[in-house]
Amino acid sequence: MVDFGSLQHKEKSLDFGTLKVKEYQNISRAHDNSPINLIRPGFVKTPFLDRISAFITHYVEIKRVIQEKEIDVIVLYSVPTNGLQTIKLAKKFGIPVVFRSIDVLHMLVMNKFLGPLVFALEKHVYKNVDRILALSPKLSDYIIRMGAKESKVELLLFGVDMNKFNPNIDYSQLKNNLRLKKNSKIILYVGTLFDFSGLDIYLKQFPSILKEHPETKLLIIGGGPLLNKLKNLTMKLNISENVVIPGFQPFNMMPQYINIADICINPFKLTNITRDIIPGKIIQYLSCGKPVLATPLPGMISRINGPDQGVIYSSISKFGEKTIELLNNKNKIKQIGKNGYLYVKKYHDEKEIARQLETILYKEISKKQNKEIN
Numbered sequence: 001m002v003d004f005g006s007l008q009h010k011e012k013s014l015d016f017g018t019l020k021v022k023e024y025q026n027i028s029r030a031h032d033n034s035p036i037n038l039i040r041p042g043f044v045k046t047p048f049l050d051r052i053s054a055f056i057t058h059y060v061e062i063k064r065v066i067q068e069k070e071i072d073v074i075v076l077y078s079v080p081t082n083g084l085q086t087i088k089l090a091k092k093f094g095i096p097v098v099f100r101s102i103d104v105l106h107m108l109v110m111n112k113f114l115g116p117l118v119f120a121l122e123k124h125v126y127k128n129v130d131r132i133l134a135l136s137p138k139l140s141d142y143i144i145r146m147g148a149k150e151s152k153v154e155l156l157l158f159g160v161d162m163n164k165f166n167p168n169i170d171y172s173q174l175k176n177n178l179r180l181k182k183n184s185k186i187i188l189y190v191g192t193l194f195d196f197s198g199l200d201i202y203l204k205q206f207p208s209i210l211k212e213h214p215e216t217k218l219l220i221i222g223g224g225p226l227l228n229k230l231k232n233l234t235m236k237l238n239i240s241e242n243v244v245i246p247g248f249q250p251f252n253m254m255p256q257y258i259n260i261a262d263i264c265i266n267p268f269k270l271t272n273i274t275r276d277i278i279p280g281k282i283i284q285y286l287s288c289g290k291p292v293l294a295t296p297l298p299g300m301i302s303r304i305n306g307p308d309q310g311v312i313y314s315s316i317s318k319f320g321e322k323t324i325e326l327l328n329n330k331n332k333i334k335q336i337g338k339n340g341y342l343y344v345k346k347y348h349d350e351k352e353i354a355r356q357l358e359t360i361l362y363k364e365i366s367k368k369q370n371k372e373i374n
Contacts, residue, residue: 001027002039002062002082018042019053021061039065051080051114059085066093073098073361076129079105080118083125096130096364100156101139102280107273123147130364133357138276138299156360157303158280159353160287160344164255167289167341171256178219178244180260185216185327188261188290190254190281193224196274198267198295198316200226203233203243205320210242212324220245221257258288262333263326266294267316278303283348286310286340291333293322310340 019042027038041057043050062085065071076086076099090097105122107115126132126148133156134140140153180186187209189199199220209216220230220243227245234243249257258264264285268274276299285292286309294300296313304311314322326333 001036019057054081058082062086063089071095072365075100079122079125083121087128094368096368098131098361098364099125099129101132101134101143104273104276136276136278136299137302142276156356157348157353158278158283159350160283160348161350162287165284165287169255169259171259174256175260180217183215185213186261187218188264190221193222193226195226196269196271197226198269200229200233201316202267202319203230206239207237208320209323213327218243221249223248258285258290261290264290264292267319268295268297275299283344287344289337289341291336307336308339309343310336
């Protein structure tokens with residue numbers, strides 16, 4: 001795996017980067033004993049020069065890996081850092097490229113001056129890869145509008161490891177560590193705290209929830225741009241005792257955190273970033289048998305219809321009311337959670353998603369080899 005490092009991550013105070021390649025063996029995040037080798041080409045750690053230098057170093061390193069490892073197929077996730085280089089080198093060496101689409105990429109660019117460039121690169125990538133695997137039906141529509149041939153685009157859903165994310169996880173020790181009472185009702189959010197997360201709006205509704213259910217706790221796992229605002233809001237609203245924000249936590253702890261919850265939430269605002277996606281956290285929530293209260297993002301609705309698949313949709317303005325309604329009905333919570341678990345087991349089991357991906361990759365390899373023979 002060839003990956004771009006972080007401009008913010010500095011090994012020392014005056015760290016201006018290096019052009020040397022760093023390689024990490026057997027990297028593991030979601031799976032123990034992972035066989036993934038991570039390669040990070042060097043780059044200059046200053047704004048603008050980081051992407052320019054990375055463009056060159058990534059080209060050199062991708063070319064080396066293709067030649068030395070005799071690569072048969074490339075799975076591409078990136079556009080701005082190494083998408084152009086990957087496509088150029090793949091064509092040179094006759095290797096198929098499969099693009100995995102999980103976001104509207106140009107909308108994630110923080111620098112407004114780079115946005116139009118990434119938009120153009122995104123269109124170029126979609127037009128020139130051999131196959132595109134979209135995370136949701138709406139994301140497929142977006143990719144086709146961006147110029148990809150419809151015949152090249154297909155759906156590949158988010159996969160979850162149901163051996164790790166399931167309703168049978170022991171969370172008793174974690175509950176003790178968090179000092180949660182036996183009768184506490186837990187509302188959970190997991191993820192980076194972007195401005196579009198909607199959590200600031202939900203926090204303002206939280207006092208009304210506490211009036212009906214004073215034992216309720218809101219557990220927010222993650223960090224990000226909205227963190228300080230959320231902390232200030234909890235103090236301003238005098239709800240600090242009922243809102244727990246422990247920051248980012250290890251990935252292997254996520255199943256325990258989710259299983260603590262009575263209800264999981266995703267109050268995303270509707271933006272160009274969120275419109276077409278199905279956030280991966282939703283599938284992890286459902287895999288643990290938890291009912292999900294979410295805003296009706298078109299990307300989610302296109303695949304997950306509602307309570308029969310474990311999700312209750314609501315506008316952000318009504319999240320507080322919906323939370324109270326759910327907390328008032330334990331049987332409803334239990335049934336919706338069960339529906340979600342069965343939905344994920346049928347459509348999102350990681351093993352089945354992996355088999356689908358392998359089949360697609362082998363097809364693309366075979367097509368490229370047949371073209372060469374002919």
